[in-house]
Amino acid sequence: MNLKINIPKNVKIILDKLMNNGYEAYIVGGCVRDSVLGKSPKDWDITTKAKPEEVINLFDNVILTGIKHGTVTVMIDKEGYEVTTYRIDGEYEDGRHPKKVEFVSDLREDLARRDFTINAMAYNPKNGLVDYFNGIDDLNKKIIKTVGEPKKRFCEDALRMLRAVRFSAQLKFSISNDVLLSIKELKSNINKVSKERIREEFNKILISNAEKIEILKETGLLQFIIPEFVKTYGFEQNNPYHIYNLYEHSLIATKEIDNELHLKLTMLLHDLGKLYTKTTDKNNISHFYKHAIESSNIAEKILKDLKYDNATIKQVVTLIKYHDCTLNTKLSVKKMLNRIGKDLFEDLIKVKRADILAQNPIYKKDRLLNLVKAKNELEKILEKNECFNLKDLRVNGKDLIEIGFSKGKEIGEVLSYLLNIVIENPELNNKQKLLIIVKNRFLNVN
Incomplete structure (x- = not known):
């Protein structure tokens, strides 16, 4: 050539x-x-x-x-x-x-x-x-084939099975049938590969083309990477807001989210807690109360098992924990900002949007409009520099000590009390006003 x-x-x-x-x-x-x-x-x-x-x-x-x-x-x-x-x-x-x-x-x-x-x-x-x-x-x-017999290549190095899927994702290539059949036959050999190497290949698949997780499912590799996922196959949600089973919903949500690793991982794992929180009412409608907390615990275990770094684990676990929260008022937006900070809040909006796009489209419009309102509230809060964390509170520990408080736990409790007031009443974030509140509430000074 x-x-x-x-x-x-x-x-x-x-x-x-x-x-x-x-x-x-x-x-x-x-x-x-x-x-x-x-x-x-x-x-x-x-x-x-x-x-x-x-x-x-x-x-x-x-x-x-x-x-x-x-x-x-x-x-x-x-x-x-x-x-x-x-x-x-x-x-x-x-x-x-x-x-x-x-x-x-x-x-x-x-x-x-x-x-x-x-x-x-x-x-x-x-x-x-x-x-x-x-x-x-x-x-x-545009096809992935091995040099020589696939079984021989995969028996030599089991990581090559994951690499086949990764190249398929990165290059948008198909995988030859004999390669797919050999992966199905030898899938358990992936246990010989270190968690770190599996994680790196899995990350590249997620980022390149999350749809290729379907190949991991069909070949059986996924059950050795995230064993909990097997239970999602065919797990029906029996709820008007959902038209997909749990596996389908998770995969669609993963495809819909921005192409950042912690966001892809969040959507892939965000609903695993539903497997253990399902209840069904007298109308045969299923509910999954507190599934977000359960999902965050499961995700943390999975990510630690795959040796993810602590920063990624913290991001993913936090987003999963709050992915089902309600953000329909300015106060709810500010309280969530206080819990997770501006950057993760912006990610949370993306997470909730991807979740909605993987649900019943009948309810999509109203839910997406609510997200737009939440984002608008965020922009107003930031534009006006409204306080939602201790850093921006106009009173600090030193100020409290100067008016008679002792160092220690009490100062933290008083500042937390003041922050809650200011979150609800931004106009009170003034040093003089806050010290008057403290004196009246805690020091009985009139």
Whole structure:
């Protein structure tokens, strides 16, 4: 194929130096795939016939990142470029990593060990594109296929099953039937993969195309990532406000929310508490009282199990806890602002909107209008700098000490009392007025 890839200057320096010293060298994998697709590669990986020690001898600044597996990192202008010797992998004992690798002199052998055909292409300016496994054809057909037998590839490294779904999400490609069947058969092998690696692939699927969660469900992978989700399949909500079962509702809501990880996770997990709070009245209508609190507890457990960072967990758990709250008055808006702050409040509006869009459309208009009113109230509160937290209260602990209070718990209680007054009566957020209230209420000064 007559293809020209625009290789960055530093990558070309490495290729040229290797080739001028008699060693084959190519860019390989994702950078070739992305270049063919017209995307800008994030990383430029190089594969070469040169042994690691030969690469080390050729370059001034080399980091021994994975020399055991034939990889070193060549540093140029403070940027690192991975250079890996042609290799074949030995036996995969743990379903993730080869026990050993063997260096080889044939590029085809190196490309044959890779996961998917679209990632098994190499290129250099001298020889052009090397595509032994029809990667270009599969790129044109927009399909994910493995290099060789899918079962063999997935038994070698179970993470590849998730990577297949991730590439499908990122590239908007389909997955070949034999790959899907092999994932179904080997799905439990995903337990051999660390939670951290599963989490990272899962995040990319969520952000790239949440609809691909359907593939995780159909192949059975989802039950090993979030076991609680299995119970949502076919879980009917039996309520006029809902026309979808719990799984469908959660997936639609996840698709509708903004493309930020903590928001995607919130919508995916926001209603899991319904599984354990369902009651049905005499009219055969189901209710899910306090499901938001139950959902937040379940979400926290799931996110901790998948090793999410504390900041993300806190955001998601807070949004789920309040996703079902009522925001129909200025006072309710200010009280929620006091609980969660401006940024999370703005996220909460997005969460409630996505939730509404995944419910019965008959009730959509009025509910969305209520959200618009809540957002308008927020803007007015911010525009007028109305107080909704202790930071903006015109009286502080030091002021209370000056009029006779002792340090400690009592000061916190008095400030909290004043804040509640000011939230309801913004015109009272004045130091003199507040101190008069304190003196009359707590110090009996007339």
